[in-house]
Amino acid sequence: MLNFELEFPTKLIFGKGSVDKVGKEVAKYGKKVLIHHDGGDYLKELLGKVKGLLEAEGLTVLELGGVVPNPRYSLIQKGVALCRKENVDFVLAIGGGSVMDSSKSIAFFTKNDGELADFAHYKKMSPDCLPLGTIVTMPGTGSEISNNAMVVDDRGDTLIKYPLFQNSFRFKFAVMDPELTFSLPLKQTVSGTFDIISHTMERYFNGENHVNLSNRLCEANMLTIMDEIRKVIKDPRNYEARANLFLAAMLGNSPIIEMGAASDWAVHNIENPVTTSFQKTHGSTLAIITPAWMKYVYKRDLPKYAEFATRVMGVPADFYDLETTALRGIEALEQFIKEIGLPTRLSEIGVTEDSFEMLADHATVDIGVERIGMVSQLTRDEVLEIYQLAK
Template identity: 40%
Template structure:
């Protein structure tokens, strides 16, 4: 295990109806003039936004609103939010929504206190300080409610880039599993796929002797295998929703990734798909991650065997370990298909002829690649080609 520091200061407020306490937590963490940041009409139609605003009013907290966050959140709305916050003297950002809303809120929080262009942070400059952020979560997926990460798409060129800093970790996050019950099955499945991908990006590592985090990763993955079909079959299953919601946070606040080298190639490859085609992030990961696994499997066959046997229940074939490893990958792809996820370019709506564009935007030869296996541009192109022809 490698040396590490782990800092995770977020207060999690979990359970039924806890969104009605939002104002109290905003006030607790110093908010007096708040920007409520949200997405489309669902937060309004469901009555959630009214509950949040009422809780702020009860605490005497002034608030301003900025909606319109899209999936794969855009830099243009972040710029608008920064301008609004500066004009109104905002001192706290409250995200009401899923990962896209939270990521956009973090971009605003960093940009308000920065004299330059907030996009600098998504080009490699570290976020040193930001306005405090609070969160009311409406979808279990990105884990941004517990992490210091944020992903934004620049509309010019549709470049999707990430940044990360402890300065962006939310002060508090409200997690009410009931708020996720109205999600369509497809969105639920996309979220589940994203959660599993966050774990796999940490699970596939070159670091030795990481049994504790291996087992934590495997526990989250096995939870998702059990609970995802349950909520798709019964969207109002509170206990399954609760397990998934907490799994989403655990998967990405990095407690399962400390002390080990991580990869993140699959996310990089997928970001170009959702940047170009504006597809759901989880759906893109469903296509890319098994393809990436097939490509890198031989790098450490026994780690893939460990995944196959411990997570997917494959019997170990000691005479042909690679057969065991590839059966684990096959079962992962089959699971994704069973919950309604695409498994190849055609099902996602991507085009094979766009692979050169995807690779060029990815820019792996400029150092934008992962840790488990270092990819060249040709490697990236081959993974996309595997994803083109993938089948069960």
């Protein structure tokens, strides 16, 4: 088991009517707040309510919309300029993962000079950041609980997605009302659901043999997610199912689930160039890459993949043939992905083989790394093979 330090500074405000508390929470941190969102029509009623709650506390409210999936650094720069000009005290994200990541970046770069690439990965850390909070409208990324953000540098000819890791831009609070998700399109819901599964899997296949608590937490999270999304597909207004997905998203990207264990993130690194280059949905693309990655690496930890098959996917164990058990588990996962309406091949989303060399470059050499995955440790050529398996 690995040594670790656990810091959990975000206040979680969960349940029906929890949005009503946002005004008093923000008022603790200053008098001028920037609301950041994606500008979607679905937000109109919520935005109006939140503005009223903030103004009732005597706060001055500014607003910046326009966030797109895979948030752009150019919009973040506009937000930074606005915060500095107006002396903003607090940033409030209203939306899903991309909005939260964009808000974290605005709050951080308002207080820190330097290039985006200077802070990528863990290159440069800073304790300085505007305080910020979030109202989560779509569970999936778990960004409300994490110390990371994904940002696309869109200033050059090639779009490059960078991961940022800063403890200073953790949210002060996260408001999570499952009723806000009732009107989400089903496609967004199931895509976000697989993102939760992927976050959990990145921690589950951790290369460690003595982290039983972490492993059992991951298995419980994956089983819960699969059960609850089936209920939501049947009844999109099932509050309890939606609530469980919210909690699963939070747990799937929290440090609690990986105590004493490593985490990999190879799948996310392989997925990033696809969504960045072709503007595809994050969760749906993860659903394609995950089984392909599993088929490539499962022999490296055959007992763990057989355990996944039996404990999570319900495959009968063959103790005399772990490889067959593991492969049946991967097959069962693919069947689940199809069941909830997500693709399992890159060709299904219009990504063709002639782009694979470019994607493999973007996943590795273009961001200055020789290998990806804390556990998988995949080279550029191995990433290319995984794209081939996913075609």
